[in-house]
Amino acid sequence: MQPIDRRTFVKAVAGTAALAAREAVTATTASPGAVFLSTWIQGKAANARAAETLKSGGSLLDAVEKGINTAEDDPNITTVGYGGLPNAEGEVELDAAIMDGARHRAGAVASLRQIKNPISVARLVLEKTRHTTLAGEGAFRFALQMGFRPQQLLTPESLKKWLDWKADPKRQTFWLNPADNHDTIGMVGTDGQGHVVAGCSTSGLAWKIPGRVGDSPLVGCGVYADDNVGAASATGDGDLMTNYCTSISIVHAMARGASPQEACVELLRHIVKTDPANRTAQVGVIALNTRGEIGAACIAKNFQLKYALWREGEGRFLESITLF
Ligand code: GLY
8 A cells, every 4th residue: 555645645535524524523632541442333332341341450451352242242233242143054153353562462263153252262362372363163172171161152033034044035145234234343442551452353244154254353454453553443344354454554554654543544545446346345444543542434324334432431422434
């Protein structure tokens, strides 16, 4: 990606009135204290749990892990953990990753079955092994070794949705109507002292081909965190976003001097520039830097990113800027 200088960037952004207006919401000034930023409505409970965990003496990694657990445990969220929609064969396969900006190390699991908290398994890959990513049967066996109990992850509701999909002779797509499929919980957080962590958990694309791995558990794609710069996470079409190494691209743009908001927009513009068909792509990104400044953006109105922000002890639910 060609870096753009600040002047060119500001000029490009200023051309879109709506963009500029919304930017005022997201590009707030730096603040002391913990900041958490999470995707979608599930981010509200996640941020609150993360803040509570940090306040009661947990580490920032604990906070992000416990925050994301709230979405994984909720059977009504059909894109994460328990109740997540299954693959084409009716099996729930979960992906998750967590990255520690201090150690520059991540833990991740992909295609994990029967374990409802993949972010906690990913955390243990980080803490207990020299590996970064475990997948499939190996990830499952590792989880059992770590004391996790296997369980059925289909709920009556998710089973019915899968049976309906199977029964539909016109089923052509591996992607649900976006209105029904606000996917992934991505979270980035800082403790207010320059430390950042990123985490992400998802059941991935509904009705996916078994074994399909999206962006979420891939370090640099679904998550990236570096205490020298900041952290980023992504939500949306993981097959597309993996090709752009979304999260590391954003963090590297911040390292070159962009604000989190500028870095998010720069990456999304690049995605559309390389292929104009991506003007309607389902891509949403969140980022923060080590000073607690934030950014959030999506490409298209048909996938309007909403995100939860926790700052100065207060939670807000906001819409990101949209490129088109
Ligand atoms: N972004 C989640 C996925 O595509 O699996």
